[in-house]
Each structure stands twice: as C-alpha cells, then as structure tokens.
Amino acid sequence: MAETDIIPRATAQRLPIYQHHLKSLQDAGEKSTSSQEIALALKFDPATVRRDFSFFGELGKRGLGYKIDALVEFFAQKLNDVKQNNVILVGAGNIGSALAKFNFYTADNVNVVAAFDINPAVTVVNDEDKQIPVYSMGDLVAKNKEIGAEFAILAVPESAAQEATDVLVEAGIKGILNFTPLRVNVPKDVFTQNVDLTREMQSLIYFVDNKDSIKSI
Amino acid sequence: MAETDIIPRATAQRLPIYQHHLKSLQDAGEKSTSSQEIALALKFDPATVRRDFSFFGELGKRGLGYKIDALVEFFAQKLNDVKQNNVILVGAGNIGSALAKFNFYTADNVNVVAAFDINPAVTVVNDEDKQIPVYSMGDLVAKNKEIGAEFAILAVPESAAQEATDVLVEAGIKGILNFTPLRVNVPKDVFTQNVDLTREMQSLIYFVDNKDSIKSI
DNA sequence: CCTTGTGAAAACTTTCACAGCT
DNA sequence: AGCTGTGAAAGTTTTCACAAGG
Numbered sequence: 466m467a468e469t470d471i472i473p474r475a476t477a478q479r480l481p482i483y484q485h486h487l488k489s490l491q492d493a494g495e496k497s498t499s500s501q502e503i504a505l506a507l508k509f510d511p512a513t514v515r516r517d518f519s520f521f522g523e524l525g526k527r528g529l530g531y532k533i534d535a536l537v538e539f540f541a542q543k544l545n546d547v548k549q550n551n552v553i554l555v556g557a558g559n560i561g562s563a564l565a566k567f568n569f570y571t572a573d574n575v576n577v578v579a580a581f582d583i584n585p586a587v588t589v590v591n592d593e594d595k596q597i598p599v600y601s602m603g604d605l606v607a608k609n610k611e612i613g614a615e616f617a618i619l620a621v622p623e624s625a626a627q628e629a630t631d632v633l634v635e636a637g638i639k640g641i642l643n644f645t646p647l648r649v650n651v652p653k654d655v656f657t658q659n660v661d662l663t664r665e666m667q668s669l670i671y672f673v674d675n676k677d678s679i680k681s682i
Numbered sequence: 683m684a685e686t687d688i689i690p691r692a693t694a695q696r697l698p699i700y701q702h703h704l705k706s707l708q709d710a711g712e713k714s715t716s717s718q719e720i721a722l723a724l725k726f727d728p729a730t731v732r733r734d735f736s737f738f739g740e741l742g743k744r745g746l747g748y749k750i751d752a753l754v755e756f757f758a759q760k761l762n763d764v765k766q767n768n769v770i771l772v773g774a775g776n777i778g779s780a781l782a783k784f785n786f787y788t789a790d791n792v793n794v795v796a797a798f799d800i801n802p803a804v805t806v807v808n809d810e811d812k813q814i815p816v817y818s819m820g821d822l823v824a825k826n827k828e829i830g831a832e833f834a835i836l837a838v839p840e841s842a843a844q845e846a847t848d849v850l851v852e853a854g855i856k857g858i859l860n861f862t863p864l865r866v867n868v869p870k871d872v873f874t875q876n877v878d879l880t881r882e883m884q885s886l887i888y889f890v891d892n893k894d895s896i897k898s899i
Numbered sequence: 900c901c902t903t904g905t906g907a908a909a910a911c912t913t914t915c916a917c918a919g920c921t
Numbered sequence: 922a923g924c925t926g927t928g929a930a931a932g933t934t935t936t937c938a939c940a941a942g943g
Contacts, residue, residue: 475934477896481884485863499902508865511902512936519904527903528943544884545891552883563780567879575883615890616883640890642883646702648725654893658886660877662784666769666792666859667698667761669833669875673857674762676871679694680911692912716924729914729927736926744925745921897933 476517482507483517484540491533499530550575551614553638555629556621557582557589557599560644560662564618565589565597579612581605583625602632609636616640623647693734699724700734701757708750716747767792768831770855772846773838774799774806774816777861777879781835782806782814796829798822800842819849826853833857840864 486507490498500518504511518524518531524539525531541547554565557580565577566589577597580589585601600608617638621629626645633641634655641657643649646664651657672679703724707715717731724731735741735748741756742748758764771782774797782794783806794814797806802818817825834855838846843862850858851872858874860866863881868874889896 471895471897472892473897473934477888477892478885480888481881482863482878484884485881501902506865510936512905512938513934515903516905516935523904525903526943527941528901530902544888548891550887559780559783563776564879566776574887616886640886642886646699648699648723656886656889656893658882658889660879660882661699662781662877664698664702665875665877666833667701668695669857669859669873670767670791671694671697671761672873672875673832674765675689675694676873678688680688680690690911718924727914728924729916730912732925733913733927740926742925743921744919745923747924 472520476520479509479513479517480540480544483514484537484544484546487533487537487540491537495533497530497532500525502530546574548574550616551578551612552576552616552618553578553605553609553612553614554580554589554597554618554620555582555602555605555633556619556625557584557587558620558622561618561620562587562589564620564644565591567592575616577618578614579608581608602629605632606636609638614638616642618642618644619649620644689737693737696726696730696734697757697761700731701754701761701763704750704754704757708754712750714747714749717742719747763791765791767833768795768829769793769833769835770795770822770826770829770831771797771806771814771835771837772799772819772822772850773836773842774801774804775837775839778835778837779804779806781837781861782808784809792833794835795831796825798825819846822849823853826855831855833859835859835861836866837861 483503486503500511500514503514521539521543524536552575554561554577561580565580577591580597580599581602582599583602585599587599589597589599591597615638617633619626619629619641623645626647627649630641630649630651634651639655641651641655643657643659644662646661648659649657700720703720717728720731721728738756738760741753769792771778771794778797782797794808797814797816798819799816800819802816804816806814806816808814832855834850836843836846836858840862843864844866847858847866847868851868856872858868858872860874860876863878865876866874
C-alpha cells in the first residue's frame with residue numbers, strides 16, 4: 466500500500482504504542498522482531514500489526530521480520546518526534562500539577578512550558594523539578610502570543626471547562642488533552658483527546674462485574 | 683431488544699458517559715431529555731444514543747423522549763453505582779498520589795482505601811485530605827486479605843509494572859487501571875484498562891499534524 | 900522451514916430512514 | 922407534530938488464510 470494513502474484512525478492511535486515498544490526493544494539491544502512478537506507483547510493480533518505497518522509501505526522482509534532500528538527511525542519521522550511541542554497547562558490543581566511533573570517525556574518531544582490558573586500564586590514544577598511559570602487565566606491569550614504553544618492540557622474543574630476551552634481556542638491552541646468529564650465544544654480545526662479518569666474506572670468496574678454480558682471479551 | 687441480551691463493548695464504554703451527563707442534567711433540575719439533546723452534548727449521533735439505550739429495553743417514550751430521573755436510576759443499577767468499590771493504589775509517586783487525591787468520586791462508589799509503595803514512608807491523602815495508609819509492597823497480598831479490594835490503580839514505573847501486576851493478581855485483584863505504558867500480562871479473568879498518558883499526548887500531536895491523512899476526521 | 904503483505908471474509912460500529920407511538 | 926426503536930445499509934476494524942519472498 467502506498468505511503469501517501471490515508472491512515473485509518475485505529476492505526477494512527479496505535480502508532481505511539483508501537484513506537485514505545487520498539488524503543489524498549491532497541492534499548493534492550495534487540496535488533497529485529499516480528500509481527501508475532503510485537504502482537505504478543507502489545508496484545509494485538511499479528512495480522513493487525515502487519516496491516517498497520519503496511520499502510521506505510523513494505524517495512525519488513527518476508528521470512529525475517531522487521532529491523533528495529535529502521536522501524537524506530539521511520540516512526541520517529543512519522544510521529545514527528547523531532548519537532549518540539551510546547552504545551553501549556555490550564556488548571557494547576559492536583560491532577561494538573563501531577564501532569565506537569567509527569568514525564569510525558571518518554572518521547573522527549575513534549576515540554577510543559579507554562580501553567581495558567583485562577584490562582585497564579587500556586588507553584589508548579591516540571592519533571593526535572595524546575596519551576597514552571599504560573600500565570601493568571603486572564604493573561605492566557607496574551608502570554609501564548611509569546612509562547613506559541615499549539616497544545617494544552619485542560620485540568621480545570623468541570624464547571625470551568627468550557628470557558629477555559631474558549632480561551633484556549635482564542636489563543637490559537639490546536640490540540641487539547643481534556644482531563645475534565647465535559648465534552649467541550651471546539652471549532653472543527655481543533656482536536657480534543659478526552660481522558661476521563663472517572664469514566665475509565667467506571668468502565669473497568671462495569672467490565673469486571675458484567676464479564677458475561679459484554680460482547681467479545 | 684431484550685434486557686438480557688449481550689451489550690456491545692462500544693456501548694458499554696459509553697454508559698458511564700451517559701450516566702455522568704444525565705446526573706448533570708438532574709442536578710440542573712431538568713426532568714426530561716431526548717436522544718437529540720444528549721447527542722449534541724456528548725458529540726455522538728442521536729441514533730447511536732437511541733441504539734445504546736435500546737440494548738437495555740424500551741427506556742423512552744415516542745414523541746416525548748427520556749425521563750431523566752428514571753434513566754439515572756436505571757443506569758445506577760446497571761453500573762452498580764450502589765456497590766462500594768474498594769480500590770488500592772500501587773505506586774505512590776506523582777501520578778499515584780494525585781490519583782488518590784483525585785475524586786473519581788463523581789460517582790461516589792470508588793474508595794481508595796490503601797496505598798502500597800517500595801517506600802512506605804511517603805504519605806498519601808484522599809480527596810477529603812484524610813491520610814491513606816501506605817504499606818510496603820511486600821505486605822500487599824496479606825493486607826488485601828483484610829481489605830478485600832477487587833480493583834487497583836497501577837502507577838509504578840514501567841520497569842516495575844509486570845512484577846507489581848503479578849502481586850496484584852496473587853492478591854485477588856480483578857480489575858487494574860494501568861497508568862504505565864507496559865501492556866501487562868494478566869490471567870483472562872483479570873481486566874486491565876490502559877490509561878497511557880504519553881500515548882494520548884502523542885496521538886493528539888499526530889492527529890493535529892496529520893489531519894489530512896487520517897480517515898474520517 | 901520462516902514471516903511478510905494483502906485480498907477477502909467476518910465482525911463490529913455507526914448511521915440512515917422510517918414505521919409507529921404519543 | 923415530535924421522538925423512539927429498529928431493520929437495513931454503510932462504514933470501519935479485525936481476522937483469516939495464503940501466495941510469495943527470504
């Protein structure tokens with residue numbers, strides 16, 4: 466399949482998972498692997514792995530599998546690992562400040578460069594324990610003119626989520642990692658990825674309690 | 683469709699989202715709603731909402747929509763909102779302690795009752811700022827005999843993830859909310875829900891950078 | 900042998916479109 | 922008129938199964 470083709474959404478969502486796994490293998494000194502091995506580690510089907518890779522061209526060799534170094538390099542290009550992404554944090558409460566300190570940074574391309582909160586007196590530190598400047602919400606649009614961040618972590622209370630989102634949109638943010646349970650409204654050129662921890666926990670409980678009445682588990 | 687039928691996985695995953703939204707409407711004093719309104723708020727298709735609800739019986743009235751109180755009550759049963767779920771936290775670092783303090787508790791049925799860490803000297807507080815006991819990892823199996831938790835939040839470093847998981851399985855945990863990027867191995871009667879924050883961020887960046895080459899966005 | 904890449908089938912999910920109830 | 926519930930169609934994703942290359 467040609468490199469220029471359109472990638473299915475499901476495949477796109479697995480790319481960072483592949484990349485992380487391949488980097489682990491690389492760190493462990495492995496040189497090559499197979500769809501079988503990858504599938505086993507990541508709990509996918511081997512055919513899914515081969516199909517996913519095939520959207521990007523013929524990356525493997527029949528009988529031999531895939532060269533890890535080449536794949537890591539290739540996906541690094543695809544995932545734009547090179548580009549540094551400035552991210553701003555909105556809402557510096559518990560989750561917000563934990564996220565600032567968290568290393569998203571396995572991939573090294575994400576930098577939380579500033580935080581915004583209704584209380585700018587709080588302090589937020591990054592994964593290297595360096596302090597991140599915390600500004601008032603009212604300064605967000607102006608400050609992001611300097612910072613030029615395209616991405617934001619939204620970690621405000623649900624009741625403030627839409628209002629904060631509107632500010633982010635005005636500030637030119639193109640991607641929002643939304644930790645609130647509200648499905649915020651954004652223009653169609655802005656992407657949101659919802660990480661609703663309460664829902665994840667409730668789903669898990671539901672799956673455990675109803676193993677027998679959910680399809681294909 | 684009969685109540686005893688099997689629920690599609692996609693539907694099951696949306697249930698907590700519906701429930702959260704319906705409770706918000708209830709808190710706002712709303713009495714009834716429609717698939718149209720729900721879909722608008724949650725960014726689903728109205729037909730998806732009606733189809734999802736239909737797996738549980740005929741919950742609405744033609745021409746009128748759905749009664750909110752009745753639906754909330756109904757889903758509370760389905761989601762087992764009544765049952766209190768004891769949850770143990772494994773790994774009391776940044777993310778772990780933020781999660782203990784986080785209120786998963788919108789639903790009121792999740793209680794983080796104990797934490798385990800290689801360093802049991804750390805302190806962890808819950809959403810009400812009460813201290814949660816922190817035990818050594820070695821005591822996990824024995825302690826969970828007393829506690830009887832079925833669910834765990836796994837927030838250890840990736841390198842310790844499989845080992846910690848094995849302990850959780852031995853302790854009788856049936857559901858693991860896995861915040862590590864490792865796809866851990868568990869027996870088939872144990873469920874994992876992966877919340878890989880690095881991957882969510884990488885996906886978001888990929889979607890924004892490649893809007894034109896991903897299907898159906 | 901081994902393992903990839905991929906047509907084709909199967910499975911799952913979403914959406915359309917409308918009959919039927921209020 | 923308004924809105925549900927659902928067959929049927931469309932779209933998407935996964936999996937099978939095998940030809941072909943190493």
